[in-house]
Amino acid sequence: MPGSATEPYDLAVIGAGCAGLAGAVAASEQGLTVALLDASAQIGGQFHRHPAPALGAARPRAPHHDEAAFDGLRRRLEASDIAPLLGHHVWSVVRESGESWAVHATTGADGEEERPVRVRARALLLATGASERQLPFPGWTVPGVVGAGGAQAMLKSGLVLPGRRVVVAGSGPLLLAVASSLAAAGARVPAVVEASGYLRYARHPHALAANPGKLAEAAVHGSALLRHRVRLRTRSAVTAVHGTERVEAVTVSRLDTRWRPVPGTDRRVPCDALAVGHGLVPQLDLATSLGCATRPTPDATRALALDDLQETSVPGVWSAGETGGVGGAQLACTEGELAALAVAARLRGRPALTGSRRALTLRRRRDRMRAFADAMAAAHAPGPGWTRWLTDDTDVCRCEEVTVGGIREAVTDFGARDARTVKLLTRAGMGWCQGRVCGAAVACLAADGGGAVPSSTDRRPLAVPVPLGVLAALDEAGEAGEPGDTRARCLTPRDA
Incomplete structure (x- = not known):
C-alpha cells in the first residue's frame, strides 16, 4: 500500500x-x-x-x-x-x-x-x-588561525569576523572569495597569499574557453581586491605564525615550483588573524x-x-x-x-x-x-616541497599533540611507511576528528615527502562519532x- x-x-x-x-x-x-x-x-x-x-x-x-x-x-x-x-x-x-x-x-x-x-x-x-585540507606549519595552532572556509562560515552564519586585520593564505580559488567577503564586511586584508600561480590555468585553454563564466567570476573577485587595496602574492606561502595568546604576525616566504621556500625571501606581515586553507577534500x-x-x-x-x-x-x-x-x-x-x-x-x-x-x-x-x-585542481595541486616549512616541534595531529618529529621518528627509526602504521605508533589521527584535519599531512610525512599529499580512503564503519546508546x-x-x-x-x- x-x-x-x-x-x-x-x-x-x-x-x-x-x-x-x-x-x-x-x-x-x-x-x-x-x-x-x-x-x-x-x-x-x-x-x-x-x-x-x-x-x-x-x-x-x-x-x-x-x-x-x-x-x-x-x-x-x-x-x-x-x-x-x-x-x-x-x-x-x-x-x-x-x-x-x-x-x-x-x-x-x-x-x-x-x-x-x-x-x-x-x-x-x-x-x-x-x-578543507590543512597543511601544518609552525604556529598554526595559535589562537586566531582559522580555516579559509571557516572564516567564510563565521561571516555567513555568525556575522562575525575572525579578526580586524586578516591575512588570507593557502591555495585555491576559495581564497579570492574569502578575501573579498572579509574586505567587504569591514576587515583589513593585508594580503592574499597563494602558493600556486594562476598562469597554470593557461595550460588548459579549452576548459577556459568553454567556461567564460568562471573568468568573469574571477574578474569580479579581482576587482573587489583592487577596490579594497588587497595585495595578491602568488607562489608564496605563510610558513610561520608569530604570537602566543593570539596571532601577531605571519612570515610569508616565496616558493619555488615544488613549493619549497626560497632562502632569503621571508617577509613578516603584521595581522591579528590568519585564514588558511589548501583546497577541499x-x-x-x-x-x-x-x-x-x-x-x-x-x-x-x-x-x-x-x-x-x-x-x-x-x-x-x-x-x-x-x-x-x-x-x-x-x-x-x-x-x-x-x-x-x-x-x-x-x-x-x-x-x-x-x-x-x-x-x-x-x-x-x-x-x-x-x-x-x-x-x-591541477593548477592548485600542492607541491611535495611543502614539508620544508616544518620544524620537528610543529604539531601535525592537534587532537593527540603529535609533532613532525614524532612522525619522522616513526618513519626513520621504526620503519613506518603508511599513515595507518604511523597512527599505531604515534596516535596521530586517533583524536576527536579521526584524522579529518591531519590525515593528508600524516600520509605525506609517512611517505617521507615522496608524493604531493596522499589522501586516505580507509573504510570506516561509522562515518561520524555516535553515542553507544544509539548503537x-x-x-x-x-x-x-x-x-x-x-x-x-x-x-x-x-x-x-
Whole structure:
C-alpha cells in the first residue's frame, strides 16, 4: 500500500547543499518520494550557509552570491512533498534484504540526548560535500588561525569576523572569495597569499574557453581586491605564525615550483588573524563504507568514480557534487539533477537516459564544468616541497599533540611507511576528528615527502562519532525499533 508504515522512500538524499537540494527537488518533480537528510538545522550546505534567524540580521544575504539559484531551489522544495530531515547526523548506511537501504542517523537539539533514527529507501544519492585540507606549519595552532572556509562560515552564519586585520593564505580559488567577503564586511586584508600561480590555468585553454563564466567570476573577485587595496602574492606561502595568546604576525616566504621556500625571501606581515586553507577534500566516509570505488584527482586527493549518469560502482547508489571531485555550486546542481533523472528512470523501469534531451543537456553542461574543475585542481595541486616549512616541534595531529618529529621518528627509526602504521605508533589521527584535519599531512610525512599529499580512503564503519546508546538501540540483526519504543525510530513516507 503506498505510504504504508513498511514502505520505504524511493530516494534518500544525504546532504542538503547545492547537489542534494537540486537532486531532491528534481526527483520529487519526477514523482518519487524523497527524504532529504542533513546534519545542519538549515538547508543550503556550506555554500548557501545563512545566519540563524535569532540573530536578526538586517542584510542576511550580504556575504552571499548566486542567491537567485538558491531561492529557486528553496521554493521548489517548499512546494514539494519532500521530507526535510534536518539536524540528522548520518553515521551509517547498510543494504537491507531486498532492494532497499537503511540510513542510520541520530537527531536531537542542542543539549538534548541524541536519538536514533532509521530511514529506509530504495535508492541513495550521496551529496556529502567536502572539507578543507590543512597543511601544518609552525604556529598554526595559535589562537586566531582559522580555516579559509571557516572564516567564510563565521561571516555567513555568525556575522562575525575572525579578526580586524586578516591575512588570507593557502591555495585555491576559495581564497579570492574569502578575501573579498572579509574586505567587504569591514576587515583589513593585508594580503592574499597563494602558493600556486594562476598562469597554470593557461595550460588548459579549452576548459577556459568553454567556461567564460568562471573568468568573469574571477574578474569580479579581482576587482573587489583592487577596490579594497588587497595585495595578491602568488607562489608564496605563510610558513610561520608569530604570537602566543593570539596571532601577531605571519612570515610569508616565496616558493619555488615544488613549493619549497626560497632562502632569503621571508617577509613578516603584521595581522591579528590568519585564514588558511589548501583546497577541499571530498567527504567520502559514507561512500567508502559502502565499498564505492574511488579515483585519484589532479590535486592529489580522491573522489568517487562515477559513470556517465552519476552512479557509483555500487548499484543503487548515486552521487553528486564535491564527492565526485570539487567543482563548485553550479556543477553540483547540474550533477544533482542528472542523478535524480537517472534514479527516476531506474526505479520506474524506464530505458536508460541516453535518448533524453534534458539528460543530454545536463551531461554536456556537467562535462564542460568538470573539465574546468580538473584544470582548477591541477593548477592548485600542492607541491611535495611543502614539508620544508616544518620544524620537528610543529604539531601535525592537534587532537593527540603529535609533532613532525614524532612522525619522522616513526618513519626513520621504526620503519613506518603508511599513515595507518604511523597512527599505531604515534596516535596521530586517533583524536576527536579521526584524522579529518591531519590525515593528508600524516600520509605525506609517512611517505617521507615522496608524493604531493596522499589522501586516505580507509573504510570506516561509522562515518561520524555516535553515542553507544544509539548503537545499543539496534537489535542483533542491526534493525531499528518501532516508533514509540526506546530504540530507534523508523521514518517512512507516511511520517512526512
